[in-house]
Amino acid sequence: xxxxxxxxxxxxxxxxxYWPVTPVITVSNDLPIVSARVEEAPVRFMRKNRITALPHxxxxxxxxxxxxxxxxxxxxxxxxxxxxxxxxxxxxxxxxELAVNWELYRYELLLExxxxxxxxxxxxxxxxxxxxxxxxxxxxxxxxxxxxxVGGAGIKPKTITFFLDKDTxxxxxxxxxxxxxxxxxxxxxxxxxxxxxxxxxxxxxxVALLGEAAVEVIDGETLEKTGRIVPAEPEFRKGGxxxxxxxxxxxxxxxxxxxxxxxxxxxxxxxxxxxxxxxLVTGGTWSKVVAFSPAGDLLAVSNWLSEDVSIFSYPEKKLxxxxxxxxxxxxxxxxxxxxxxxxYSTGALxxxxxxxxxxxxxxxxxxxxxxxxxxxxxxxxxxxxxxxRRARVYIYNxxxx
Numbered sequence: 001x002x003x004x005x006x007x008x009x010x011x012x013x014x015x016x017x018y019w020p021v022t023p024v025i026t027v028s029n030d031l032p033i034v035s036a037r038v039e040e041a042p043v044r045f046m047r048k049n050r051i052t053a054l055p056h057x058x059x060x061x062x063x064x065x066x067x068x069x070x071x072x073x074x075x076x077x078x079x080x081x082x083x084x085x086x087x088x089x090x091x092x093x094x095x096x097e098l099a100v101n102w103e104l105y106r107y108e109l110l111l112e113x114x115x116x117x118x119x120x121x122x123x124x125x126x127x128x129x130x131x132x133x134x135x136x137x138x139x140x141x142x143x144x145x146x147x148x149x150v151g152g153a154g155i156k157p158k159t160i161t162f163f164l165d166k167d168t169x170x171x172x173x174x175x176x177x178x179x180x181x182x183x184x185x186x187x188x189x190x191x192x193x194x195x196x197x198x199x200x201x202x203x204x205x206x207v208a209l210l211g212e213a214a215v216e217v218i219d220g221e222t223l224e225k226t227g228r229i230v231p232a233e234p235e236f237r238k239g240g241x242x243x244x245x246x247x248x249x250x251x252x253x254x255x256x257x258x259x260x261x262x263x264x265x266x267x268x269x270x271x272x273x274x275x276x277x278x279x280l281v282t283g284g285t286w287s288k289v290v291a292f293s294p295a296g297d298l299l300a301v302s303n304w305l306s307e308d309v310s311i312f313s314y315p316e317k318k319l320x321x322x323x324x325x326x327x328x329x330x331x332x333x334x335x336x337x338x339x340x341x342x343x344y345s346t347g348a349l350x351x352x353x354x355x356x357x358x359x360x361x362x363x364x365x366x367x368x369x370x371x372x373x374x375x376x377x378x379x380x381x382x383x384x385x386x387x388x389r390r391a392r393v394y395i396y397n398x399x400x401x
Contacts, residue, residue, distance in 0.1 A: 021068050023091050027077075027100045033060040034079040040088075042071030081105050081143030081165055104142035107164050111136045111148075112171040116155075116179075123154030125174055150174065158182050185223045189216045195243030195289075199268060200250045206266070208241035208255050215241055215255050215266065217274065229266055232277045236260060245290030245299070247314070254290045256301065261287045263301060280317050282310045291332035291339075298354070300339055302329040309341055311357060321357035325350060331374035335383055336398040342371035342385055349374070349385055349396065365394065 027033060037057045038045075046054070048067045058066060060079075070092050077085040082102040089098055113125055113136045127134050128149040141164055148170070151157040156175040162168070171186040191211025198205050198220060205218040213236065217227040231237055239259040246253050253266040255276070263280045267273055284303025291300045292314065299314040302325075309329050311321045327345030334340075338360075339352040347369030351361040365371065370389035377384060381399040386392075 021070055021091050021093055021096060023068055023096045023098050025063070025098045025100060028102050029104070031079055031082065031102055033063065033077050033100065035059055035077070036063055037076040037078070038073065039076060040072065040074035042069055042073075045069045045071060045073075104144065106140050106142050108167045109139040109141050109164060110167075110169040111139060112169065113150075114171070114173040116174050116176055121154075123174070123177075124152050125150065125155055126152040156182060158184070160184070187218055187223060187225060189218075189225065190214055190228070192240065194241070195256075197244040197246050197253070199246060199253065200248065204268075206244050206246075206253050206255070208244050210240040210242060212240055213237045213257075215244070215253075215276070227274060229274060229276050231264060231279070232275060233279065236262065236264065236279065242287075243289045245292055247292050248294060248296035249315075251315070254292075254299070256282075256287050256290045258286045258288065258304070261285055261303065263287065263290055263299075280312070283319060283322060284308055284310050289330055289332045291334060293334040293339075293354075298334065298339075300332050300334070302332055302341065304328055304330070304344075309339070309352070311339070323352050323357055323359055325359070326362070330372055331385065333374045333376050333383065335376040336380065340374055340383060340385075342374050344370050344372060344388075347371045347387055347389065349383075349394075363396065365390075 035057055037055050039055045041054065045068065048069060068091060072090045075087045077087065077100045082104055085100045085102055087098050087100060111134065130146055143165055145163050146161065148160040150160065154177050156177050156179050158175065160172060162170065173183045175182050189207055190209040192209060193207050194210040196205060196207040202220045204220055207216040207218065209216060213230055215229045216225060217229060218224065219226045236257065239257065241255045242258050243256045244253060251268060253268065255264050255266065257264060261282045261284055263282060264276050265278045266276055282301045282303060284301065285306035286304035287301050288304050289302045292298065297314055299312045301310045303310060307325050307328060309323045309325060310319065312319055325341055325343065327343040329341045330344045331342035332339065337354060339354055341350040341352065343350060347365035349363045349371060350359055352358065353360045365387060367390065369387035372386050372388040374383060374385040381397060383396040383398055385394045385396065387394060
């Protein structure tokens, strides 16, 4: 080769060393790069990108803006759920491909299924996880998104979706084929969850813990636990909470505390939002159920040991009356211009007139029972009460009081 040819070749090589090269990066499993750590690179690359020392890390979204040059590189790519992918390569115009092969972490999935009934009555559950049949137990699975289809003879079909990024316990119940309800999730909370209620807008689910001095907060959309509320006043940090009541005005949630016979309020807005800084003394003993009137102007509390019901104005929280009950009062519901009280001792349903605060009527159950909980129906003339002793639900016609 003539001297002129050698000189020209030398110029091309020198220019090539500084000529930008854009690598083609491919990833396995279509999982995007979160970051790239440069551990070895040409000095020219460092100058071009104003890097003073290695290793240097680029966020994944900045990679398209990086100025690459010919030379040898050692790159470490990262993303959640995967081991670091190390790529060593010489990048040139003829060798621009960089393959990032992710190795997914594997996690344990504990799959637990509770049948809705014993034995054959529960049917035989069939589980299909991402298109493959599985059985309950411990599974080792890679990081990623999953879809579990639940079905089988006598079982209502449902689909549960979840993302596996840690060791996970997935517990659920099967539902009868003709059920109007579908169990969609099990949420782990604190010790002895008892009363619970959604806020009126459905944004939160509040769960009273009987075994701890706390109220758990669950997001109403994701059904993930988002917080725990404890009393600001130290004297109420012993013993647990029992029942939850929600103000129709949407301003507060009330949580009852048996041992101290108090009701504690949780504001849903303002400076003390989702804190517990205020309490009300009920005047009874072993206070349990809390109920607001539909208009939100009354608050009632049943007192288990003193066998009476305390009624307050709301939001003033002024005591209006204490009504004696012939037995243990528990469930409360305002309906049809009256306050109805369930009797856990006898199974009777009592009606208190809200204008005189007198107990004006008692309706006995067919047999002595333990009437526990009461709710008003969508039909304003109907009321439903649960007899825990007899395992029955009684329906009352308020129109024919």
